[in-house]
Amino acid sequence: MARLTGKVAVITGGAGGIGRAAARIFTGEGAEALLVDVNEGALQQAVQDTGSSQASYVTADITQPESVRNAIDTAVERYGGVDILLANAGVEGMVETIPDYPVEAFDQVMAVNVRGVWLCLKYVIPVMRNRGGGSIVITSSVAGIRGTFGMSPYNTSKHAVIGMMRTAALECAADGIRVNTVNPAPIETRMMRSIEEMRSSRTDGEATVEQIKETNAARLPMQRYGDPEEVARMMLFLASDESSFCTGGVYMVDGGSSAGWV
Known part of the structure; x- marks a missing residue:
């Protein structure tokens, strides 16, 4: 049997490289998938690329509560619930040192990469509780465990979602909801x-x-x-029952880069 048969996945950042790869792999493993992004044309192409009738999309601005709530409600209306959330949407921001980084650009990165993830958790956790559990996978980065010159908002955001993940993992464990991050290089x-x-x-x-x-x-x-598919396959493991005792973890998909860091 396919590993995600009977599961419903919501994939934010579904029009991007990792999101598209996850949508292809997840639907190939039997899941129904709702892809979420701001670009409708790119979403339509991403759904088409899955080659599956089990994928659909909804546009959403994940920085806005009502937009996120609508996306989760759409998944419930179309598929009956949500078992898997890939909180994968993110932006890179600029490359600039802290004194020269525009405040509004900092705020935009944090709005998408931190507030957006938090809003997704806020609205999906009650739905997963009603289903008796679920799996939340947040896309962090190697930048979430080290510094990177010129990318202070991005680094800050990717550190932040690890803390958010650990808190959510503790809050949700008794409900059968697992929460982890995937950290690509x-x-x-x-x-x-x-x-x-x-x-x-x-x-x-x-x-x-x-x-x-x-x-x-x-x-x-x-x-x-790395290839997007290599990240998506780690997400598949964390989304599936194969990782049933895994929560609160940071999973590196980084070609060994973190092995040499102290």
């Missing part, structure tokens, strides 16, 4: 390309985007970026 996604482009622009042309990427990859013990 650089992955072949639009977000990573955007970061490379911003870092290249800060060198005034001395380092090309491809050179920035090569440098990043060389820092990883496995000497390459």
Whole structure:
């Protein structure tokens, strides 16, 4: 039997690289999946890419309570409940040092990456309690356990959701709801390309985007970026009953990069 047969998954950031990969893998494992994002055209394509009639979408701004509530309500109306939440939506922000970082840009990153995750938990936990349990997987990052020059809001946000996850894991354990984070290293996604482009622009042309990427990859013990599918397969494990005794954990998908950190 497929690992997610009979399960309903809500995937925020469903139009992005990791979200799309998760939608393909989850529906392939039998889940019904509601993809959530702000870009309707990209969502339509992401649903089509699953090749499954078990995927659908709803647009939502996860920084807004009513928008998040509507997304969760949509999952309940279409599929009868929610068993899995992938709180995967996120933005990278700018590459700039703290004194020069615009306050409004900081606020936007925190609104999506922290407030948005918290709102998803706020509205999905009661639904999961009604189902008798569930699994929440939050996308953090290697940036959630170390510093990164020039990305203070992003790093702050990815540290924050680990603390949020641990609190939620304690609050929800008795209800059979498991909560964990997945922490990727650089992955072949639009977000990573955007970061490379911003870092290249800060060198005034001395380092090309491809050179920035090569440098990043060389820092990883496995000497390459990860694929979205590699992250999604860790999410699959945490979403499935195979991880039934796993909650409150930080799961690295980082090519070994954290192995050498103290």
